[in-house]
Amino acid sequence: MSIKVDHILDAKDLACPMPIVKTKKAFENLKPGEVIEVQATDKGSTSDLQAWAKSAGHDYLGTDEKDSLLKHYLRKVSKSEKQDESKHKQVLALTELQKKVENQEELFILDVRESAEFAFGHIPGAKNMPLGHMQFDKLNKNKPIYVICRSGNRSDLAARKLSDEGFEQVINIVPGMNQWQGTIEKN
Numbered sequence: 001m002s003i004k005v006d007h008i009l010d011a012k013d014l015a016c017p018m019p020i021v022k023t024k025k026a027f028e029n030l031k032p033g034e035v036i037e038v039q040a041t042d043k044g045s046t047s048d049l050q051a052w053a054k055s056a057g058h059d060y061l062g063t064d065e066k067d068s069l070l071k072h073y074l075r076k077v078s079k080s081e082k083q084d085e086s087k088h089k090q091v092l093a094l095t096e097l098q099k100k101v102e103n104q105e106e107l108f109i110l111d112v113r114e115s116a117e118f119a120f121g122h123i124p125g126a127k128n129m130p131l132g133h134m135q136f137d138k139l140n141k142n143k144p145i146y147v148i149c150r151s152g153n154r155s156d157l158a159a160r161k162l163s164d165e166g167f168e169q170v171i172n173i174v175p176g177m178n179q180w181q182g183t184i185e186k187n
Contacts, residue, residue, distance in 0.1 A: 032078030088159035
């Protein structure tokens with residue numbers, strides 16, 4: 001699995017709680033949206049880092065295990081992403097999107113998560129364009145765009161940006177990939 005990361009943290013040969021302590025310290029220097037790869041050998045680090053990320057409000061993206069090396073991927077969440085209120089007018093429930101996908105409707109799904117998140121699992125056929133790197137000129141203003149992220153917050157921000165750029169058929173999907181029950185593809 002090829003995942004683009006912004007930082008690598010060596011926590012190999014460290015026992016609990018040191019991988020979390022080092023990760024927490026490293027997060028202080030990360031910018032929102034950046035992805036860190038935490039390399040560990042302690043098997044308990046998987047559940048520890050998942051729990052820490054959840055309690056701290058950051059994204060645990062997944063773990064890649066080869067031999068005895070665990071590579072954990074976490075993403076720093078910005079304060080604006082942590083808000084729960086959707087502000088974009090056009091919203092579609094995730095279950096409704098799933099029905100459309102299962103019925104093989106022709107859809108343009110724009111996944112605005114970071115590339116590492118996308119690599120761990122995405123809706124088949126979705127196009128990845130991280131929120132911080134949106135390229136409006138590569139999108140069709142004449143077709144509906146279904147915008148999805150992990151929870152519905154980044155996709156809300158992206159949907160509002162698209163609307164501000166003159167896109168009229170923008171639909172924010174809520175809650176997001178963290179609740180997706182359909183088929184996924186991995187890179």
